[in-house]
Amino acid sequence: AQSVTQLGSHVSVSEGALVLLRCNYSSSVPPYLFWYVQYPNQGLQLLLKYTSAATLVKGINGFEAEFKKSETSFHLTKPSAHMSDAAEYFCAVTGGGGYQKVTFGIGTKLQVIP
Amino acid sequence: GAVVSQHPSRVICKSGTSVKIECRSLDFQATTMFWYRQFPKQSLMLMATSNEGSKATYEQGVEKDKFLINHASLTLSTLTVTSAHPEDSSFYICSAVPGLNQPQHFGDGTRLSIL
Numbered sequence: 647a648q649s650v651t652q653l654g655s656h657v658s659v660s661e662g663a664l665v666l667l668r669c670n671y672s673s674s675v676p677p678y679l680f681w682y683v684q685y686p687n688q689g690l691q692l693l694l695k696y697t698s699a700a701t702l703v704k705g706i707n708g709f710e711a712e713f714k715k716s717e718t719s720f721h722l723t724k725p726s727a728h729m730s731d732a733a734e735y736f737c738a739v740t741g742g743g744g745y746q747k748v749t750f751g752i753g754t755k756l757q758v759i760p
Numbered sequence: 761g762a763v764v765s766q767h768p769s770r771v772i773c774k775s776g777t778s779v780k781i782e783c784r785s786l787d788f789q790a791t792t793m794f795w796y797r798q799f800p801k802q803s804l805m806l807m808a809t810s811n812e813g814s815k816a817t818y819e820q821g822v823e824k825d826k827f828l829i830n831h832a833s834l835t836l837s838t839l840t841v842t843s844a845h846p847e848d849s850s851f852y853i854c855s856a857v858p859g860l861n862q863p864q865h866f867g868d869g870t871r872l873s874i875l
Contacts, residue, residue: 680863689766689853689866690804697861736803747794748864750803 648673648739652751660759665709665724667754669737672718679720680738680748681711690736696720707731732758762858763787766867774875775846781839781870783854789834790856794864795827798851810837844874 653668671677678697682690694705701713711722720737734753740746763786771779783793791812796804808829809817816829826848828840837856841848851871855864 678861678863682866687851687869687871689764689868690855692863692865695863747806747809752803 648675648677648741648749650737650739650749650751652737652754654754655752656755656757658757658759659727661729662726665722665727665731665756667722667735667737667756669711669720669722669751670718671720671737671739673739673741675741678740678746679711679713680740681705681709681720681722682736682738682750683707684734684736684753693722693735727756727758729758729760732756762862762865764854764856764865764867766854766870768870769868770871770873772873772875773844776843777874779841779844779872781841781852781854781872783837783839783856783867785835785856785858785865788856788858790837790858791834793831793837793854793856795829795837795839796853796855798853798869800851804853807839812837841872844872846874848872849874 649672651670680695681693684690693709694703696703696713704710709724734755736753737751738748740748765784767782793810795807798804807822810829810831812831818824831837851869853869855866
């Protein structure tokens with residue numbers, strides 16, 4: 647079984663500031679981890695994924711995340727926030743590859759202040 | 761690549777109506793598709809796993825007779841909400857997996873409103 651905890655349901659940052667969205671996971675097997683972004687009334691778009699290769703994963707729109715096994719974390723970062731980054735972000739975990747079910751966190755709503 | 765199309769994007773209908781939602785993988789074949797339900801300001805809750813050519817696997821608490829899933833081809837899965845009631849109003853999202861060890865790719869969702 648696996649689970650995801652996203653710390654902070656709402657995060658506000660100023661435009662140009664560092665974005666840090668926290669995600670901790672629990673998995674009984676080596677996990678695959680994902681970050682998705684959701685804009686209002688839309689589906690989810692994959693930002694990046696960790697699938698047991700490099701621990702620092704770079705994604706689209708300047709986002710990256712680092713897999714830290716010792717901390718069971720997969721935090722999402724971006725050096726400089728843009729207004730267009732305002733959205734809901736979901737961390738997700740699956741217990742390995744194949745066609746496993748994905749467990750989502752509750753989501754973090756990112757607000758970017760001009 | 762890996763585009764998933766979901767139709768319709770929005771449905772408003774009367775109580776007691778059955779509603780069909782389609783999920784198509786446009787540029788890949790998907791033996792497995794997933795159906796989720798998302799309540800306002802909440803995360804996605806997996807409803808069922810749809811497997812081409814076989815019966816869907818439903819999560820605990822999801823009524824299989826209420827939410828009928830048909831995965832008739834490698835590019836199409838449908839979710840039918842039978843005799844819909846206001847409590848079925850929600851945002852329904854499908855996803856498809858393009859291949860082994862690949863992440864899920866999501867449709868844009870269907871906003872279902874039952875009056």
